[in-house]
Amino acid sequence: MTKISETTFRLDDESATFSFAARFAELITPPFVIYLKGELGAGKTAFCRGIIQSLGHQGAVKSPTYTLVEPYELKGWRIHHFDLYRLADPEELEYMGIRDYFAEDTLNFIEWPEKGAGWLPAADLQIEIAYLDNGRDIHLHAQSSKAEELLAQL
Numbered sequence: 001m002t003k004i005s006e007t008t009f010r011l012d013d014e015s016a017t018f019s020f021a022a023r024f025a026e027l028i029t030p031p032f033v034i035y036l037k038g039e040l041g042a043g044k045t046a047f048c049r050g051i052i053q054s055l056g057h058q059g060a061v062k063s064p065t066y067t068l069v070e071p072y073e074l075k076g077w078r079i080h081h082f083d084l085y086r087l088a089d090p091e092e093l094e095y096m097g098i099r100d101y102f103a104e105d106t107l108n109f110i111e112w113p114e115k116g117a118g119w120l121p122a123a124d125l126q127i128e129i130a131y132l133d134n135g136r137d138i139h140l141h142a143q144s145s146k147a148e149e150l151l152a153q154l
Contacts, residue, residue, distance in 0.1 A: 003148035005141065012135040017043055020138065021050025027153050030077045031104050032146065033121055035113040038129035040085075043136050047129065048081050048109045055079070068096065077105040084115035093119040125150070 011017045028051070036044040049061035056074045064070040064083040072079040080101045087093070093116050102108060102121050113120055125147040128139045142148040 003142075003145070004151040005148055006139065007151055007154070008137055008139045009154075010132065010135060011043075011138055014043075014046060017046050017136065017138075018050040018053075021047050022054040023154065024150075025051045025054035027150050028107065029146075030107050031102070032106075032125070033102065033108045033123045034110065035123040035126045036109060036111045036129070037113070037127065039131065042129040042131060043138075044111045044127075044129055045081075045083070047127070047138070048111075051109075052079055052081070069101070077107060078103070079107045080109070082108065082110045082116075084110065084112040087112070087115045090116050090119045 009020060011020055036047070038044050045061075045063045052061045052072055052074070057072050061072075061081070062070065064081055065085055068082060068084065068087065070081045072081070082101075098116075098119055110116070110120060110123070113123065122143060124142070124144040126141045126143055128141075130137045130139070140147075140151055140154075142151050
């Protein structure tokens with residue numbers, strides 16, 4: 001299989017975002033770390049919501065802006081959705097036990113990863129979501145061979 005290090009998809013609306021997230025969810029396996037970047041409201045949480053719900057979560061998937069992390073237990077693995085936008089000091093991650101969130105059975109989404117620089121593990125995949133007319137561009141950049149294989153399957 002040909003490995004792909006980066007690619008971009010056009011998502012015309014929220015429905016397209018959820019469809020793309022559902023396809024992504026079919027391909028992802030733990031452990032996996034995803035950094036998400038983009039302006040406020042660009043669709044980072046919507047993308048995470050699509051994946052988490054596609055993996056079987058029945059309830060709401062809310063933005064962890066105020067709690068820093070929302071955990072989900074699904075299909076024998078743990079999902080952690082971080083939003084570090086309001087993180088005042090990256091060292092706070094050490095106090096919350098950041099290392100405990102990363103294990104062989106985890107999928108970790110990290111919004112605003114630059115706020116946790118120096119305290120976070122490396123990403124397998126970096127995603128940038130940008131406004132484009134009425135839709136969004138989602139740019140995926142593999143940071144590991146596992147992510148390259150995932151991109152080749154998309």
